[in-house]
Amino acid sequence: MRIVSGIQPTGNLHLGNYLGAIRNWVRMQDDLAAQGGQSLYFLADLHAISMPHDPAELASNTLEMVAALVACGIDPDRSILFNQAQVPQHAELQWLLNGTARMGWLNRMTQFKDKSGKNREGASVALFTYPVLQAADVLLYQATHVPVGEDQKQHLELARDIAQKFNNDFASEEAPVFTLPDPIIPPEAARIMSLRDGTAKMSKSDPSEMSRINLVDDADTIMKKVKKAKTDPEPLPSEAKGLEGRAEAQNLVGIYAALSGESVDAVLARFGGQGFGVFKPALGELLVEKLAPINTRFVELLQDREALDAILARGAAQAREIGTPTLDATYKALGL
Ligand code: ADP
Ligand code: NA
Numbered sequence: 001m002r003i004v005s006g007i008q009p010t011g012n013l014h015l016g017n018y019l020g021a022i023r024n025w026v027r028m029q030d031d032l033a034a035q036g037g038q039s040l041y042f043l044a045d046l047h048a049i050s051m052p053h054d055p056a057e058l059a060s061n062t063l064e065m066v067a068a069l070v071a072c073g074i075d076p077d078r079s080i081l082f083n084q085a086q087v088p089q090h091a092e093l094q095w096l097l098n099g100t101a102r103m104g105w106l107n108r109m110t111q112f113k114d115k116s117g118k119n120r121e122g123a124s125v126a127l128f129t130y131p132v133l134q135a136a137d138v139l140l141y142q143a144t145h146v147p148v149g150e151d152q153k154q155h156l157e158l159a160r161d162i163a164q165k166f167n168n169d170f171a172s173e174e175a176p177v178f179t180l181p182d183p184i185i186p187p188e189a190a191r192i193m194s195l196r197d198g199t200a201k202m203s204k205s206d207p208s209e210m211s212r213i214n215l216v217d218d219a220d221t222i223m224k225k226v227k228k229a230k231t232d233p234e235p236l237p238s239e240a241k242g243l244e245g246r247a248e249a250q251n252l253v254g255i256y257a258a259l260s261g262e263s264v265d266a267v268l269a270r271f272g273g274q275g276f277g278v279f280k281p282a283l284g285e286l287l288v289e290k291l292a293p294i295n296t297r298f299v300e301l302l303q304d305r306e307a308l309d310a311i312l313a314r315g316a317a318q319a320r321e322i323g324t325p326t327l328d329a330t331y332k333a334l335g336l
Helices: 015-035 055-072 089-098 103-107 110-116 125-139 150-170 219-228 247-260 264-271 276-302 305-333
Strands: 002-007 038-043 079-083 145-147 182-184
Touching: 002 015, 002 125, 015 038, 015 055, 015 247, 015 276, 038 055, 038 305, 055 079, 055 276, 055 305, 079 305, 089 125, 089 305, 103 125, 103 150, 110 125, 110 150, 125 150, 150 305, 219 276, 247 264, 247 276, 264 276, 276 305
Parallel strands: 002 038, 002 145, 038 079, 145 182
Antiparallel strands: none
16 A cells, blocks of 8 residues: 655644644555555645746745654654655646546546636636646555545545556556555544634634644743633533534633544543633643644744755655656657
């Protein structure tokens, strides 16, 4: 089993990114390592240029993301961690697959419609063709499985269609060039809401610093943000269903449960009947306990540019080694 998964390099990482995305990668890595499988994780920096972007910011976000991933538990000894831009085989394979992908297939991609909005004529060509790059991202490594959320299902289908048509047109059933990857539904991720408004997602784009807990926040800042978090005057209920209609309370209890690994009911069995005067300090302490080691490692790594470069260089070398035979076979099958 070999899984391949990418994440866009974003900066200002927060608790939502950790519990909603990064932690799942760590779990998959650990599960796969236990089964003798292999995980390849990449920063989708080539994808990032499909939208308007600032080059200096992209470069620093890429490094920040590697630091965050490693600090959160992605282990470069057990996963292959790299960025696309250092593995030119991604872009090369994309071009070769452009010969197989059909205009009609790409025209049906709903993400292009969503992201280009009313300005289709002004959208970049990369935004239109990036599902083909996504196909190259996984086909290059003969991925057997790709974790996909709801919004990415269509793109994985496209990757399978491209692989199938290529195998059909240029290879034989006995000796296919590409493996058709199967989707795996990642373990259910927590959806973390803003500390200022339980109906808005915790996000880096929220102008209020108090709305989110950042991975760089120190213990005092975390305690202060939790103390100031919006709540209601009622005590906590003793069961999950008592949280209905209480978005802020539900969010805080949900964060506690996600961090402690307990169910919401188990958390409420302990805190039911208590007010936030008791619950908030407990939540703050748990956050500090779980995030402090991540924070320390993250800040350390961010200051060690050479270590980050070395992690990426090593991952890229490993990725190139796995990807090169497939790329060579693709050229050959095409008569190139
Ligand atoms: P932001 O919303 O802060 O801009 P991104 O869109 O860059 O975050 O998301 C990066 C990853 O983190 C995605 O996989 C996304 O699903 C996850 N993520 C972001 N915010 C949250 C959140 N509040 N709760 C759960 N997951 C989140
Ligand atoms: Na976003």
